[in-house]
Amino acid sequence: MTPLTTASRYARLTWHLSAVSVHRLTEYRMDFLLGAGGLLLRVICQIAVIDMVFRQVPQIAGWRYHEVLFLLGFSLLPRGLDRMFTDQLWILARKLVQNGEFFRYLIRPVHPLFSLLSERFLYPDGFGELLTGIALTWYAAEHLDLSLSAVQWLLAPLLVLCGTLILAALKTLFASLAFWTTSSFPALYAANQLGDFSGYPLDLYHPSLRWLLTWLLPYAFTAYVPASYLLFGHAAMLPWLFVVTAGLVTLALVVWHRGVDRYEMTGS
Amino acid sequence: MNRYTPFATAGLQSLLQYRSTFLISAVTATTAVGVQVFLWRAVYAGRESGLLGGYDLPTLTTYVLLAQILGLVQANRVDEEVSGEVQRGDIAVSLLRPVSYPLSRFAAGLPVSLTNAALVAVPVLLLYAFLLPLTAPTWTGVLLFACSAALSLVIGFGVNLLVGLAGFVTTNIWGVRVVKDSVVAFFAGQVVPLALMPGPLAAVAHALPFQGMIDGPLRLLLGRYDGLLGAAGILAVQLGWALALTALAAYAWRGAVRRVEVLGG
Numbered sequence: 170m171t172p173l174t175t176a177s178r179y180a181r182l183t184w185h186l187s188a189v190s191v192h193r194l195t196e197y198r199m200d201f202l203l204g205a206g207g208l209l210l211r212v213i214c215q216i217a218v219i220d221m222v223f224r225q226v227p228q229i230a231g232w233r234y235h236e237v238l239f240l241l242g243f244s245l246l247p248r249g250l251d252r253m254f255t256d257q258l259w260i261l262a263r264k265l266v267q268n269g270e271f272f273r274y275l276i277r278p279v280h281p282l283f284s285l286l287s288e289r290f291l292y293p294d295g296f297g298e299l300l301t302g303i304a305l306t307w308y309a310a311e312h313l314d315l316s317l318s319a320v321q322w323l324l325a326p327l328l329v330l331c332g333t334l335i336l337a338a339l340k341t342l343f344a345s346l347a348f349w350t351t352s353s354f355p356a357l358y359a360a361n362q363l364g365d366f367s368g369y370p371l372d373l374y375h376p377s378l379r380w381l382l383t384w385l386l387p388y389a390f391t392a393y394v395p396a397s398y399l400l401f402g403h404a405a406m407l408p409w410l411f412v413v414t415a416g417l418v419t420l421a422l423v424v425w426h427r428g429v430d431r432y433e434m435t436g437s
Numbered sequence: 438m439n440r441y442t443p444f445a446t447a448g449l450q451s452l453l454q455y456r457s458t459f460l461i462s463a464v465t466a467t468t469a470v471g472v473q474v475f476l477w478r479a480v481y482a483g484r485e486s487g488l489l490g491g492y493d494l495p496t497l498t499t500y501v502l503l504a505q506i507l508g509l510v511q512a513n514r515v516d517e518e519v520s521g522e523v524q525r526g527d528i529a530v531s532l533l534r535p536v537s538y539p540l541s542r543f544a545a546g547l548p549v550s551l552t553n554a555a556l557v558a559v560p561v562l563l564l565y566a567f568l569l570p571l572t573a574p575t576w577t578g579v580l581l582f583a584c585s586a587a588l589s590l591v592i593g594f595g596v597n598l599l600v601g602l603a604g605f606v607t608t609n610i611w612g613v614r615v616v617k618d619s620v621v622a623f624f625a626g627q628v629v630p631l632a633l634m635p636g637p638l639a640a641v642a643h644a645l646p647f648q649g650m651i652d653g654p655l656r657l658l659l660g661r662y663d664g665l666l667g668a669a670g671i672l673a674v675q676l677g678w679a680l681a682l683t684a685l686a687a688y689a690w691r692g693a694v695r696r697v698e699v700l701g702g
Binding site: 197199200201203204206207208210211214217218220221222224225226227228229230294352354355358359362363365366369373374375378 | 464476613
């Protein structure tokens with residue numbers, strides 16, 4: 170099989186399995202509303218806090234109200250996309266290795282990672298984040314009279330995609346630890362929790378924390394770096410964004426494969 | 438009373454079995470405090486004159502820190518466990534036991550709260566006390582806080598039990614818990630003190646039971662009340678909500694049991 174036919178096969182599968190999920194969504198409408206609505210309410214609470222902050226001061230760490238909203242909105246785009254496609258990794262971290270059910274994903278004629286993720290494609294909860302993110306980014310951009318250059322328009326979707334890949338890679342990385350420790354839920358949860366810092370301008374934080382969020386758990390590249398590029402044209406970090414994305418995805422896949430190999434060995 | 442001791446022991450044992458939850462709680466609380474503190478420090482840095490809603494920076498830092506810690510202590514996993522039992526159907530077994538289910542849940546949740554307070558809250562508190570300037574409370578404050586914190590546990594338990602019982606109505610208990618975690622925490626004053634909220638929002642928050650979980654106890658601790666009468670008022674409102682929520686939870690439980698019987702037909 171050529172790479173092209175493989176890619177088109179996976180694309181077709183993704184499309185088909187997503188359609189299955191949408192059917193499930195119409196079946197459990199209440200669940201969908203709760204999941205999507207819950208994340209929506211969480212964002213509204215975050216906006217309320219930002220509102221309260223800007224009642225007191227015109228700007229924080231050099232960022233104005235609508236710029237902070239833009240950053241928050243932008244941070245939701247990769248997060249929503251990631252949640253829609255990779256949430257099954259939480260289950261892997263929590264119990265799939267522990268209870269031995271992971272073998273199911275090894276005996277299907279697709280890549281085990283794809284097989285695992287496909288169980289929850291288009292998980293409805295991510296819609297809430299994605300739609301809120303789009304609305305918020307749009308609203309903030311309107312108020313800022315943001316006019317993007319042609320290059321920025323071209324890069325914007327790519328930046329969201331890279332952010333999604335970084336989040337997915339971090340999740341894969343920490344979830345894969347379960348192959349060694351049987352449950353990696355606490356580690357995944359802790360790493361995920363630190364992502365909460367990325368919805369705000371990193372200029373607020375102590376330099377050591379900023380360094381950690383840029384180079385160790387690179388959440389900075391999912392929102393702060395792309396948003397400062399789109400808002401202020403700060404492009405110095407952009408090349409690093411692509412390097413970090415590529416590096417992290419490679420690392421995650423290597424760790425994943427090592428983990429899967431290990432799992433097979435213990436199973437035999 | 439003795440009948441409920443085994444539940445308390447079991448709750449404690451299962452908690453000690455899953456020690457990793459301590460790490461999760463600690464990281465969550467530390468992150469939440471960090472985000473808030475950095476945000477408010479930037480606000481104070483950007484203003485010429487000091488006070489926000491009557492709080493200076495060390496007092497607001499103390500508030501934000503203790504709010505997360507109080508929230509941590511109230512997170513007794515009752516919502517998770519009750520909804521889990523409902524979903525798996527284990528709740529049927531609980532109905533056979535000659536004890537009150539809500540009370541046995543409370544007995545199982547209490548040691549979880551206390552252990553969290555000792556093993557997670559204290560280290561997080563010490564960490565931030567080492568890093569940031571805080572305001573030391575008065576002894577009167579501590580005393581009032583102790584009474585108020587006890588009442589806040591009852592309110593928190595009532596809310597958690599109701600969320601858990603929502604498992605009878607929906608299978609997406611995760612969604613309900615996201616709603617609870619954000620909305621309840623917000624109106625409780627866990628993120629921002631009620632004194633900093635704009636008028637209408639503060640009015641809504643004051644009318645809801647949740648302010649008795651965080652804002653009430655911390656106002657008592659930090660001495661932000663008008664004389665003895667004001668302090669008594671805060672406690673009285675808390676007591677009222679604690680009783681009301683207990684009654685509501687009992688009512689919801691009775692309704693839920695009836696539903697089980699119908700399904701079991």
